[in-house]
Amino acid sequence: MHNLTIATIEWARLEGWRPRSAGCNARLGSHGRKVRAPIARITTTNGASGFGWAWLTARQARRYLGVQISDAFRVTPQALSYVGSDPEVLSPGVDQLSRAIEYPLLDLVAKVASLPVYRLFASSAAVQLPLRIPCYDTSLYIDDLHLSDDGEAANLIAQEAAEGIARGHRAFKIKVGRGALHMPLQAGTRRDIAVIRAVRQATGPTAQLMIDANNGYNLNLTKQVLGATADVGLYWIEEAFHEDPRLYAYLKAWLEKEGLATLIADGEGDASPHLIDWARDGLVDVLQYDIHQPGFTRWRELGPVLDAWGARAAPHNYGDPFGNYALCHLAPTLPNFEAAEWDEATVPGLDTSSYTIREGQAHVPELPGFGLHLDPQAYARAVEENGFVVS
Numbered sequence: 001m002h003n004l005t006i007a008t009i010e011w012a013r014l015e016g017w018r019p020r021s022a023g024c025n026a027r028l029g030s031h032g033r034k035v036r037a038p039i040a041r042i043t044t045t046n047g048a049s050g051f052g053w054a055w056l057t058a059r060q061a062r063r064y065l066g067v068q069i070s071d072a073f074r075v076t077p078q079a080l081s082y083v084g085s086d087p088e089v090l091s092p093g094v095d096q097l098s099r100a101i102e103y104p105l106l107d108l109v110a111k112v113a114s115l116p117v118y119r120l121f122a123s124s125a126a127v128q129l130p131l132r133i134p135c136y137d138t139s140l141y142i143d144d145l146h147l148s149d150d151g152e153a154a155n156l157i158a159q160e161a162a163e164g165i166a167r168g169h170r171a172f173k174i175k176v177g178r179g180a181l182h183m184p185l186q187a188g189t190r191r192d193i194a195v196i197r198a199v200r201q202a203t204g205p206t207a208q209l210m211i212d213a214n215n216g217y218n219l220n221l222t223k224q225v226l227g228a229t230a231d232v233g234l235y236w237i238e239e240a241f242h243e244d245p246r247l248y249a250y251l252k253a254w255l256e257k258e259g260l261a262t263l264i265a266d267g268e269g270d271a272s273p274h275l276i277d278w279a280r281d282g283l284v285d286v287l288q289y290d291i292h293q294p295g296f297t298r299w300r301e302l303g304p305v306l307d308a309w310g311a312r313a314a315p316h317n318y319g320d321p322f323g324n325y326a327l328c329h330l331a332p333t334l335p336n337f338e339a340a341e342w343d344e345a346t347v348p349g350l351d352t353s354s355y356t357i358r359e360g361q362a363h364v365p366e367l368p369g370f371g372l373h374l375d376p377q378a379y380a381r382a383v384e385e386n387g388f389v390v391s
């Protein structure tokens with residue numbers, strides 16, 4: 001690691017497509033089929049390289065030129081040489097100053113060490129091979145607004161869940177909150193309930209089902225929907241309303257009184273720093289800060305803290321396919337990881353075929369770095385069309 005110095009940084013956005021267009025959530029219009037993967041590739045003076053998600057300008061990238069990898073990455077060379085044999089070497093990861101390029105750095109360091117990224121951090125004893133990470137299909141959007149009949153709408157989303165089952169998924173998150181913006185309030189709420197019931201029917205009794213209201217409910221609507229679907233066994237409710245400790249305390253008390261085991265999940269929208277305090281106080285069960293920002297290393301720092309409080313980690317991931325694979329490597333290094341939010345997409349130039357999804361789990365390859373392959377020609381073309389190179 002001593003002599004690895006950053007010589008070149010390239011950056012470009014690769015474009016790809018979801019298998020099916022994603023419709024609305026409670027507060028936004030259609031999300032469409034297109035996804036963008038902003039990918040930076042770092043090359044050192046001696047030709048080592050790594051790539052991964054990064055959102056940065058040429059000006060920011062220039063600041064990293066000449067930086068030694070050992071300074072950017074808080075694992076000493078000695079430590080790196082015995083990661084794998086000694087599980088106690090637990091650096092959180094990338095230094096604060098270099099977090100804008102943490103994914104390409106993690107990929108690079110792991111490739112130099114000939115290890116999958118997760119093996120830089122996870123105790124070998126704790127990992128069973130082949131590595132399998134629970135994941136959930138996050139594609140059940142509000143896709144039914146063109147239908148006037150609730151039954152037909154519910155069937156449509158149930159059909160989408162069946163497509164997810166065919167792709168190997170066994171856990172699903174359903175967008176709800178139709179009455180917040182897109183439909184009259186009670187009609188939208190009624191349809192939310194019909195959709196939840198239909199998805200349960202389509203996925204069978206063992207599938208893990210979550211709902212996400214994108215802050216489109218209030219406390220009373222939340223109770224109405226959770227009460228009407230009590231027999232469905234929803235695993236968590238995400239962003240029921242804007243995070244508010246008083247309202248979460250009421251909701252917690254109500255869930256307890258009703259005997260409902262549904263967890264409270266939040267942390268995506270404004271990602272309020274107070275959420276940490278509320279996780280400590282037991283008002284929020286599942287924390288969902290984003291996998292891109294604040295990112296991998298921040299999650300590594302939070303993991304043990306959340307674990308000590310009995311809170312769970314389910315990083316938010318949407319709109320960038322690299323996040324799916326980043327989550328697979330973060331997962332075995334967090335004691336309290338729930339499941340990877342999976343936003344399936346195909347990106348020409350980014351080969352992800354070493355990963356498969358079977359029986360609700362992502363099967364992670366024992367390949368160096370993140371185990372992904374970047375097509376040199378496709379990437380060079382994208383760099384020329386919409387990106388930059390600094391060296």
Ligand SMILES: [Mg+2]
Pocket residue numbers: 212214238239268
């Ligand atoms: Mg969400």
